[in-house]
């Protein structure tokens with residue numbers, strides 16, 4: 001990295017400790033019982049550049065499940081499997097302004113398709129579009145794709161989190177059955193099987209470095225800069241990054257765009273995947289969340305980094 005980069009790298013540990021204080025204003029997600037075990041005041045970050053150099057600070061070794069961050073990558077796989085037109089017959093392109101698990105607009109706004117692929121209703125629909133003869137094959141294809149993007153062939157599902165979500169996901173079940181009734185999930189589709197694929201991809205266990213590496217591929221428009229391997233068509237990465245800016249932090253996406261100004265996606269286990277186009281892939285974890293479902297300390301740290309380094313795209 002350049003000498004200018006070295007300066008902010010040196011300040012990263014102090015910034016992180018300052019941001020860690022924000023964890024006190026959030027709460028660890030408890031609606032998936034297994035997630036409630038996460039350490040509330042943890043905060044970690046990994047930043048990878050195109051040459052594969054990593055800067056890490058804080059609790060970057062903590063393992064956590066991807067949760068909604070996985071939705072960016074199932075969207076990419078669904079686009080690669082089906083093409084743009086088929087995917088956007090089933091999900092829209094607009095932010096909702098509602099909570100990530102809301103079903104309000106499914107009934108209110110015709111034709112009753114999910115507003116975007118990053119809210120739960122949209123991501124469940126996307127799960128139904130992943131190719132595979134059986135649910136197990138779909139999950140294997142998703143895992144293989146995540147492993148390739150993260151550069152780690154050992155990436156696995158956290159079985160305890162998966163079971164915990166599956167046993168308590170009454171709201172997601174309601175959403176999925178509503179989608180079935182609206183014929184967004186077609187006649188041939190088994191709702192429970194789609195949900196199972198969805199719960200499993202949300203439960204992929206990662207560290208900040210995995211997220212940073214996956215983000216790096218997006219930062220370099222679909223080609224892994226470390227291996228030079230093209231992994232995702234540029235057009236689909238463009239679509240995913242646009243959704244990250246408009247809907248990635250749910251109904252706090254506007255505020256995040258103003259304060260941080262880079263594509264990002266949060267998950268309820270406290271992860272945030274972010275990227276600086278053409279430069280860095282970033283993975284953050286801070287399990288204490290605000291009322292929008294985003295890591296309080298993680299958002300604070302990304303804001304500090306963006307303001308100090310002039311990262312905003314806008």
Ligand code: DON
Pocket residue numbers: 066067068069100101120165172199202266267268269292293294
């Ligand atoms: O479906 C759920 O509720 C979780 N598996 C994922 C939600 C999530 O991560 C929302 N993100 N902030």
